Amino acid sequence: MAEIQGGGGGGHKKGGKVRSKKTSTRIDMTPMVDLAFLLLTFFILTTTLSKPQTMEITMPEKLKKEDVQTEVNEKKVLTCVLGSDDKVYWYIGITEPQAKKADFSKDGIRKVLLQKNAEIREMIVLIKASDESKYKNMVDILDEMTICNIKRYAIVDITSADKDIVKEASQI
């Protein structure tokens, strides 16, 4: 319906005066505006507003045989074992550890980490992900490290002893 409203092009004479009637150059812009809004809607709907972020992680180099590992006081070590079903088991020390179950909610592992971080000076957190844990759990626990401002943590392989501890704790 793009029409140019000419306003009656043929100028009719009246009273002898020659009056060249100005044709108004008004174009119906409705289709153009329609299209503009269509495009606008399309682009608004297709743009993704939140760009993904990234977290940086640095892993230690793989140990060579001749490397000597530094020893730390076991009382300063908190181990988090990531288990199945979004659960995390944590304990302090290595000798006869008492594993407790927690989850990734606000009052879960974060409370523990904040509390222990205040209690223990230079706390070291070992993150051990079991085979049943999800990638999401790993990201979550790394996130908790950032949130609780824990500087010293490491992702290490799970041992069979850890698996037993978790098995025991999960039955409670």
Place this chain on the structure above:
Amino acid sequence: MSKVKMHRSTPSIDMTPMVDLAFLLVTFFMLTATATPDEPVQVSIPSSVSDIPIPERDMITIGISKDNKVFFNVDGQFTRAEMLRNIGQAYNISFTPEEEHDFAVMASFGIPIGSLKEFLSMPREQRKELVQPGIPCDSLHNELGDWVNQARIASRNRARIAIKGDGDATYPVVKKVINTFLDRKVNRFNLITGDEKAPAEMAPKKSS
């Protein structure tokens, strides 16, 4: 010219400002929109409070899908073409220029090197349909490591490495990927995560 002059005032509003604004917005969205290439799998990334933006270029992205398949992607067409050439040399496969071009404009892929040539010779629609098996990254047969190596060489060591994993991917496959990195002395890498609001108890960052 009607005789009865019932001058009906048409209820028309001046829409010029609105249209102006609409066009402004259209232009804005058009310019900011980036065409995302088709990904072979949908990956729903977990969220974190981290707020480091992803570099726009020179990224090696390792995708891990929900069903634990590994995908590989690197930015930059020239990097990709060079990488493919080098990989082809290492594995004694020669790619035609067309295949190279197709590969350069492709998104991430999860095809073992052995069947890559076959995959590239397929028509585009068929490629989209195909369920990609993922890149092998076992310790015995680790093609992912070769891809990472070649991508780093092709990008003149500028590339940063990131893992874009699905939240539901299980840890063993993540571990395999990380071990692949560590074996190649890549100790720093990124995890791509979504946005999340930082909780109130988060310790304030030190501005040092």
